[in-house]
Amino acid sequence: MGIAAVAFLKRDFTGQILYRTITFLIINLYLAIAAYFAATNIYIGLIINFITIFMVTYVYMNDYKHPTSYTFLMAYIFMVCMKINIDELPLRLLAVSMGVILIILPQIILNRKQFEKKSTNIIKNIVKEILEQIDDLIEGKYEEGKSIKINQKIRSLIICINEKINNSFKKNKHEVNMFNVAICLSRLNIIINHMSKYKMDKEIRDEYLNNLKLQIINIDKFNDEVESFEIINKNIDDFANKYRKLGKKINLVDESIYVLKIFLKRVSVNKESDNTISSKIYKTVNMPKRFNMVESMKENFNIKSLRCRYSIKLAMAISILIFLGNIINIEHKAWVILSAYIVLQPYQEDGVVKAKKRFIGVTIGAIIFFVTFSLIKDYVPVIVILLFSFTGYFYFTDYSKKVIMTTILSLSSISLVENIDKLSLSRFAFVSIGIVIGLLFNNYFLPYQIEDSIKELKHKYKKNTKAILKEIHLIMEDKHDTGKLMSLSMERNKIENKLILNYNKLNKKDLEKFVYEENMKMSDEKYTLLKHFYKNSSIK
Incomplete structure (x- = not known):
């Protein structure tokens, strides 16, 4: 769960922290109980494992981001492979419950301000590039390609907002404000694009664009708390009064006035703005229940969809491997199952890439482990090697290097009770078998490219x-x-x-x-x- 806590820091769960805590707790408790009963009888376990893996994958799988189910199912595989008796079950339930705290606590401590920092930085970059676009238009150097890049960043901002609120707008006023900022920036980007194609007097257009630029600069200053709300508001009022007549003739000008006033209100953080705008918005807007959750699951419940196809493939492959591992009673069968699980990627192409990197990583890792423990075991404490491997896992971004670290980490942790030569060879062999099985399932059972x-x-x-x-x-x-x-x-x-x-x-x-x-x-x-x-x- 420590690895899960660090891995989940890449995601922002602070927008619905209570919902996430309860959900993760229920899932962890269910997985612990399911793993216990699945291990009591291999035939009943085959059914339990299939249903559990399918359900968790299907509920948390989508084609937009790394599924939350990944870490939970890794833990489930370990629990299934490590049998316990009924007396040990309460301790396991307590352990997985504490694991949820290990996931949520770092979120509260480290990710609490993450959204504000990230969204603010994105907004500042977008504003800067919009100002550059205005300069380019005035100088006759406007390029639509730059506008496309700005659109990419606006899309990133909206995705960042969605990650924070998870499609639930209720009681997320700051996030709604950021969403409206994104809309305003998108409109300004489009207005400038249209203005580049609009035929009008160049002198009038350039004067208007320079004034528009000044307003955006002023708003940016206000956002940095350099200018007061009253001064910025007056500047926009002056701009609106100056171009109101022109706006009646040119819709783009009229729209820019409107967008600026909304933009100012959206980035305003004072209490008056919040009371006069946000509270009224929430009285008039109908907020839906958990938009698209059930509808999306129904829509994807067909064999052609990625969610359904991947869930069936994963559930079938892992449940069969656990079943065969129990029948044959393979030592370290978790290495085979986990390797197959990791290679079983949603896309067939990604599975091949993952398989190559995992094979390279485990080969190098096994060699490093064998050489290290054969030559310097007596000089370097195992705890130092474990600490180095654990740190390296989170330092490296390349998957092959991560596998090297996990190989050293897992082999080092059990080297005190098993033979080093046998361990290195077993790790290499079992991981290789898992990779091959994963590739076979990926390529021939419900392939998805x-x-x-x-x-x-x-x-x-x-x-x-x-x-x-x-x-x-x-x-x-x-x-x-x-x-x-x-x-x-x-x-x-x-x-x-x-x-x-x-x-x-x-x-x-x-x-x-x-x-x-x-x-x-x-x-x-x-x-x-x-x-x-x-x-x-x-x-x-």
């Missing part, structure tokens, strides 16, 4: 577009669910991000522009959402 994921994601992308357009239509009829529209927008960003990532894996670089153009077409959905907030606030 990156191309399959792209097709599935494109299908979801089209469904998402239809759902967003439907919500926009409902807004016009005042029958809307604004929380759902916000969640759909975040879902769209996750799909886009994964599509681009998968295209890059296949060395296809033509998708980013397509996504940017689609965002240009769909930007009205975000603007409509912002307009709804505007109507239900005190902004004038």
